[in-house]
Amino acid sequence: MPNKNPRILIIDDDEGFCQLVSNRLERSGFSVVSANSAAAGLEENAASEFDVVLLDHVLPEQDGLSLLAALQSRSNAPPIVYLTGMQDSRVAVAALKAGAADYVVKDLHGDFLLLLENAITNAMFTTALKRERERAEAAVRTARDEFKALAEERALLLREVNHRVSNSLQLIASLLHFQGDVSGNADVKAALKEANGRVLAVARVHRSLYTSFDVRWVTLSDYLASLIRDLEDVSGGESSNSVISFSGAPIQISPDAAVSIGIVTTELILNALKHAYPNGRGQVRVLIRLRESEIDLLVEDDGVGTQDDPPEKKKRRGLGQRIIAGMAEKLEGALRYEKLSPGTRAVLTFPLGDHIRVLESEKALT
Ligand SMILES: Nc1ncnc2c1ncn2[C@@H]1O[C@H](COP(=O)(O)OP(=O)(O)O)[C@@H](O)[C@H]1O
Ligand SMILES: [Mg+2]
Incomplete structure (x- = not known):
């Protein structure tokens, strides 16, 4: 009882x-x-x-x-x-x-009183069980609500942090840009423009994180498309014959991998704009190609082509090549150049892994 x-x-x-x-x-x-x-x-x-x-x-x-x-x-x-x-x-x-x-x-002649006592005991027992279950369910509901509120707060804070980081990086990029503007030295100007592009590549990752629902993933095509718009601005968007086109497979990647890919893309695009068209500007095509167990990032131009050795084989490698090599290593990938007629195609190939997920269709993005 x-x-x-x-x-x-x-x-x-x-x-x-x-x-x-x-x-x-x-x-x-x-x-x-x-x-x-x-x-x-x-x-x-x-x-x-x-x-x-x-x-x-x-x-x-x-x-x-x-x-x-x-x-x-x-x-x-x-x-x-x-x-x-x-x-x-x-x-x-x-x-x-x-x-x-x-x-x-x-039925006062039968087992009525015994049955009654049994019924009372059963009713008490069942009710106690029911109340206990209700209490437990209420406790689970409360815990779930608290957890949900905490998770929402955490997501909000993360978004806030990414927002701030993105704004700060954008400020640094602007400072580099202005410093380049006021410099009289062409080399300094070029170096600052490249530094500006690299900072923007990282800033863009944080920007795409604070606008996304899930901070663990960056949608690569969206990220690269907006990074390319930034780079067009940096390299003088007013020039109408500079065209960077982009098409990408629907994949999502970790923020770290996005930074690596973004920086490589920045280097390759800036190289194409800087070296491929010494007398002006031309087409640059950026493409993300998904293969069975690998992903290719292609940056192509129709320019003068790499003169002697391909850039990655040069004995005295520029800063750009060193940065690309470092980022490729992080992605466990490799960069190679192919000669086009005319132009150059840079291909960064890296394996699919846990930090990359392929979306079934563009619909899955939403
Ligand atoms: N798309 C390209 N077309 C022609 N030449 C290129 C291209 N990309 C790179 N190069 C050559 O490779 C060299 C190394 O590039 P990089 O390491 O980025 O150094 P930097 O851009 O500072 O010169 C460049 O100086 C250039 O000669
Ligand atoms: Mg370069």
């Missing part, structure tokens, strides 16, 4: 019956309150806590079934065992449907 002296309320207009049931239940350790009318029963039920209510079907003022609904309307209502004098299964079914925990047929 869950309680030491479980409290039972019996609502029945037959005082003799109430007495009989009380005597029996009190001998078994229950504490019993009798109410001989519907009104008295409702009052007792509202005034204190009972573990079980025994409710008679036939009451003078009110039908037991309608009283059943009233008794259950209070919060934490005790379970109700319905008492019926008739061998009428329809009443029992109606009572169970209306929410009674159990029913017992009043």
Whole structure:
């Protein structure tokens, strides 16, 4: 028995019956309150806590079934065992449907009292279990709500951090740009323009992170498309014959991999703009090509071509080639140059891995 002296309320207009049931239940350790009318029963039920209510079907003022609904309307209502004098299964079914925990047929010559005691014990046990389950479910709900709120707060903070980092990097890029503008030395100008491009490549990753729902992934095509727009601005977007085109397979990559790919792309595009077209500007094509277990990043131009050795084989490599080599190593990839007629194609090949996921279709991006 869950309680030491479980409290039972019996609502029945037959005082003799109430007495009989009380005597029996009190001998078994229950504490019993009798109410001989519907009104008295409702009052007792509202005034204190009972573990079980025994409710008679036939009451003078009110039908037991309608009283059943009233008794259950209070919060934490005790379970109700319905008492019926008739061998009428329809009443029992109606009572169970209306929410009674159990029913017992009043048959004073049979095992009625024993059945009643069993019904009371079962009702108490079932109710205790139900309440325990409700408590546990409420605790799970609260924990889930708290977790959700924490996760939302965390995502918001991360977005905020990425926003700030992106703004700071953009500020640094602007400073480099202005410094390049005021310098009278062409080499210094060129070096600062390249440094500006590299910083923008990193800034763009943070920008795409704070605008995305999932900070673990960067959509490569979106990232490179906006990086290319930045680079067009940096290298004098006013020049109408400088065209950088882009097309990319639908893949997502980790922010770290995005930084590496972004920096390599920046170097290759700036090289094409700087070296391929000494007398002006021309086409640069950037392409992300997905193969079975590898990805190719291609940057092509129709320019003068690499003169002697390809850039990556030169003995005295420029800073650009060293940066590219470092980033390629991070991606476990390699860079090679192919001669086009006319022009140059730089191909960075790196393997697919856990830091890259291929989207089934463009639709999966949203
Ligand atoms: N698209 C290209 N077309 C022609 N020459 C190129 C191209 N890309 C690179 N090169 C050659 O490779 C060299 C090395 O490039 P890099 O390491 O980026 O150094 P930098 O750009 O500072 O000269 C360049 O100086 C240039 O001669
Ligand atoms: Mg370069």
